[in-house]
């Protein structure tokens with residue numbers, strides 16, 4: 001017998017407003033659950049059926065998911081930091097000090113952003129090594145490996161461009177050394193250096209360029225490639241399961257209709 005609360009939930013779910021958002025309904029049958037996933041803008045990236053073995057902790061150590069988690073923290077804390085930071089030479093360093101000493105919870109916000117950035121770099125490498133160790137980069141997942149390399153580069157570039165923004169001595173000289181390295185690229189080195197800094201020196205132009213790259217261009221590129229990365233996991237038949245592993249076979253036997261839905 002259902003309780004009063006359950007009856008109210010049922011009424012809400014049967015109502016017009018709920019059905020206008022969740023068209024498939026949210027019944028308990030397998031079909032309803034599959035439709036709910038297929039018709040939801042966020043969930044439709046995932047397969048409607050997966051093998052148990054694919055989603056066990058031991059398969060991936062959830063390293064990709066954790067990388068994505070740090071990315072979300074960075075987006076949220078980054079937007080909050082943008083409310084206090086001006087990308088101009090006289091203001092940038094003062095804004096950092098204000099965050100440290102004046103803004104309530106400013107130091108926490110800044111540190112959360114910095115620590116998450118370092119954690120993301122660590123996790124993206126760990127995720128890549130785990131994928132490599134399991135051999136999950138092989139056919140048909142080679143393209144997703146390439147997308148992964150693009151994501152690795154974007155992660156490193158995000159880290160690098162964020163470095164200049166505090167406009168302190170460490171940032172200034174680190175970017176001077178880093179951007180000078182780009183001049184060493186054969187033939188086009190000096191052009192890359194000029195393009196990156198908006199001139200030949202680390203000055204106001206460079207600060208503005210790094211700000212736009214860090215806050216707009218690179219995050220948008222990351223979101224685009226993460227979406228492709230997730231969509232490809234589904235199109236490649238879900239996460240990789242070692243066929244020689246007897247537990248993979250056991251999964252199929254315990255769930256006869258478990259198949260890799262495209």
Ligand code: HEM
Nearest residue numbers: 060062063064065067068128136145148149151152239240
């Ligand atoms: C922003 C960076 C990245 C994010 C957010 C991300 C996210 C994910 C997620 C959530 C998964 C599902 C499995 C899991 O949780 O581990 C996954 C799988 C995968 N990732 Fe990444 N990833 C990133 C970077 C990379 C890099 C650098 C590589 C390799 C160069 C890579 C290659 C792959 C491959 C091949 C799979 C499929 C693995 C399988 O089938 O088991 N990813 N990624």
